[in-house]
Amino acid sequence: MTIKRMDNVLIVVDDLEAVKRFFIALGLTLEGETTVEGPEVGHLIGLENVRATLAMLRTPDGQGIELDKFHAPHAIRFGPVDAPVNTLGYRRVMFAVDDVDATVARMREHGAGIIGEMRYEASYRLAYIRGPEGIIVGLAEAQGS
Incomplete structure (x- = not known):
């Protein structure tokens, strides 16, 4: 199965x-x-x-x-809110988007901070943002083709 x-x-x-x-x-x-x-x-x-x-x-x-x-029972905070991406455990969720720049700009208006961004060869544009409570969200935009 x-x-x-x-x-x-x-x-x-x-x-x-x-x-x-x-x-x-x-x-x-x-x-x-x-x-x-x-x-x-x-x-x-x-x-x-x-x-x-x-x-x-x-x-x-x-x-x-x-x-x-x-x-x-009340939730237990384990580690700092702004823990880095290499902290053990579930660290982020990633979404495919049409436009990384527009999405980052829109999410900044809602309090998100940019962690970093990069281009992966000619195929993907990636950005990591941090939202409320330190939640990390990855954004992926397909490039070319």
Whole structure:
């Protein structure tokens, strides 16, 4: 048996509203929001007395990003907010865009900072930006052809 598809990526956040605004400005759509709690949720994720608000966002092609704000138990910050890309663990999500420059400019208006950018031969233009809570987003623009 093989994997059918990637369903979603989870990002635990403290300021749910700011991170939602960031991803919506990037071009994702808010699909829904709910609060989950209780022993079944706790059993699934290995925590007790869980209460969390979840927001599900979708890319134009249907890929999901789930944002979770834990009310109980409170989320634990592991490392600095501006941890570098080579920090162990999940570090970034990357999106294909039509225009890196326009996307970076638009996201700067929403508080994003540029980490760096480069051109990969004649095929890709790449940029890394940092959004709320240190979230790193990669932007890839196909070049030529």
